[in-house]
Amino acid sequence: xxxxxxxxxxxxxxxxxxxxxxxxxxxxxxxxxxxxxxxxxxxxxxxxxxxxxxxxxxxxxxxxxxxxxxxxxxxxxxxxxxxxxxxxxxxxxxxxxxxxxxxxxxxxxxxxxxxxxxxxxxxxxxxxxxxxxxxxxxxxxxxxxxxxxxxxxxxxxxxxxxxxxxxxxxxxxxxxxxxxxxxxxxxxxxxxxxxxxxxxxxxxxxxxxxxxxxxxxxxxxxxxxxxxxxxxxxxxxxxxxxxxxxxxxxxxxxxxxxxxxxxxxxxxxxxxxxxxxxxxxxxxxxxxxxxxxxxxxxxxxxxxxxxxxxxxxxxxxxxxxxxxxxxxxxxxxxxxxxxxxxxxxxxxxxxxxxxxxxxxxxxxxxxxxxxxxxxxxxxxxxxxxxxxxxxxxxxxxxxxxxxxxxxxxxxxxxxxxxxxxxxxxxxxxxxxxxxxxxxxxxxxxxxxxxxxxxxxxxxxxxxxxxxxxxxxxxxxxxxxxxxxxx
Ligand code: BG6
Numbered sequence: 001x002x003x004x005x006x007x008x009x010x011x012x013x014x015x016x017x018x019x020x021x022x023x024x025x026x027x028x029x030x031x032x033x034x035x036x037x038x039x040x041x042x043x044x045x046x047x048x049x050x051x052x053x054x055x056x057x058x059x060x061x062x063x064x065x066x067x068x069x070x071x072x073x074x075x076x077x078x079x080x081x082x083x084x085x086x087x088x089x090x091x092x093x094x095x096x097x098x099x100x101x102x103x104x105x106x107x108x109x110x111x112x113x114x115x116x117x118x119x120x121x122x123x124x125x126x127x128x129x130x131x132x133x134x135x136x137x138x139x140x141x142x143x144x145x146x147x148x149x150x151x152x153x154x155x156x157x158x159x160x161x162x163x164x165x166x167x168x169x170x171x172x173x174x175x176x177x178x179x180x181x182x183x184x185x186x187x188x189x190x191x192x193x194x195x196x197x198x199x200x201x202x203x204x205x206x207x208x209x210x211x212x213x214x215x216x217x218x219x220x221x222x223x224x225x226x227x228x229x230x231x232x233x234x235x236x237x238x239x240x241x242x243x244x245x246x247x248x249x250x251x252x253x254x255x256x257x258x259x260x261x262x263x264x265x266x267x268x269x270x271x272x273x274x275x276x277x278x279x280x281x282x283x284x285x286x287x288x289x290x291x292x293x294x295x296x297x298x299x300x301x302x303x304x305x306x307x308x309x310x311x312x313x314x315x316x317x318x319x320x321x322x323x324x325x326x327x328x329x330x331x332x333x334x335x336x337x338x339x340x341x342x343x344x345x346x347x348x349x350x351x352x353x354x355x356x357x358x359x360x361x362x363x364x365x366x367x368x369x370x371x372x373x374x375x376x377x378x379x380x381x382x383x384x385x386x387x388x389x390x391x392x393x394x395x396x397x398x399x400x401x402x403x404x405x406x407x408x409x410x411x412x413x414x415x416x417x418x419x420x421x422x423x424x425x426x427x428x429x430x431x432x433x434x435x436x437x438x439x440x441x442x443x444x445x446x447x448x449x450x451x452x453x454x455x456x457x458x459x460x461x462x463x464x465x466x467x468x469x470x471x472x473x474x475x476x477x478x479x480x481x482x483x484x485x486x
Pocket of ligand 1: 180218237238349371
């Protein structure tokens with residue numbers, strides 16, 4: 001209801017001169033704007049400490065957008081978008097600067113949908129929320145949404161503290177926790193493929209599935225994030241959030257609707273049903289690794305310990321392989337192998353479902369390719385052409401990203417997430433119970449790692465983790481599915 005008043009969407013970016021804003025957020029806005037997907041009446045307020053004017057800020061962002069927009073960059077579109085952009089010099093760490101923010105947004109009048117994107121380090125989330133509240137910006141006249149990106153705490157206790165602090169300013173319904181994996185096309189597609197094909201849904205259970213693999217391998221190292229990464233490691237950086245999101249979508253029951261609550265409550269059931277690893281059994285479930293120097297596509301790369309801002313002799317893992325079980329009627333007893341690592345041989349995020357094999361032939365294999373290739377690969381058995389009765393594996397390979405049209409029509413994760421936030425669609429965001437549940441599991445695992453003094457095995461850059469990660473599967477007569485599909 002707008003009571004006859006004009007509706008305006010005001011998007012505020014705190015940390016407006018950072019990398020995330022230049023590389024991801026502003027290009028996402030440009031894409032949405034050029035595709036007429038922005039709300040009809042909107043303003044973007046960039047808040048930064050640097051002494052820019054709106055004009056000089058626009059000059060700075062132009063080359064970034066030229067480089068990073070998905071849709072064709074056109075000057076006239078950019079100029080039109082910039083009519084809605086404003087730069088305000090303000091220090092988000094200083095309460096006394098907030099009344100000026102209020103003055104700017106209040107002058108726009110109308111009933112506003114106010115979105116606060118905190119593109120800042122996590123220790124500033126709560127102070128910004130407090131200051132917004134104290135300055136009266138979070139008034140009851142307008143609607144308010146805050147968008148924050150992981151890490152949400154470093155363990156369950158710090159996550160709870162952050163949550164309580166945020167909830168003194170925003171109610172949980174207004175907190176949009178970003179996991180950019182949920183904005184990826186093929187992760188959304190897992191649900192569509194599962195629930196719209198009897199072909200798949202009918203066999204998505206422990207009677208038919210031998211095991212599941214979820215892999216997110218990256219050729220990049222820690223780049224300029226040594227300090228953050230060295231105190232985080234792959235378990236907290238990738239598994240607790242991105243990979244558990246994928247796992248919960250792969251393992252969930254069909255939600256009764258497309259609403260955020262329905263989807264998220266099914267996802268959280270999977271996380272709650274993860275079976276904690278028993279004392280003394282860590283070796284059967286976990287392999288940690290750290291990259292040393294090596295070669296990626298013929299280029300020599302340094303080892304983790306030589307990266308900037310990494311502690312000498314740091315024990316931080318850059319690779320994790322994990323075997324998990326979910327205690328659910330659907331997947332009970334099905335091993336789920338998860339693996340993520342930096343400086344591996346190739347970049348690939350994918351989910352593989354290997355089915356049980358009839359005697360004497362290869363198992364059916366379904367691979368959902370998430371990144372960089374997007375598509376679905378299915379291996380099955382057929383007769384070799386000719387007179388022989390020999391059965392051979394054949395495959396169907398649907399490559400979604402190979403089609404130019406699909407590629408240009410596929411929004412990037414941040415574009416999708418910002419659009420969803422405008423529409424107050426929380427299904428692409430992480431719910432608080434999901435955060436809690438995944439920390440509960442990871443905290444317990446980290447306790448086991450400390451108690452059992454799990455070793456961190458070395459692997460040369462360019463290899464998909466330490467050899468022990470292979471052995472984890474080989475012991476059970478399985479292997480990581482790496483090279484067999486196109
Ligand atoms: C981030 C992690 O959340 O996800 C990074 O902090 C990682 O370490 C990145 O590289 C991977 O995202 P994507 O979209 O490149 O798979």
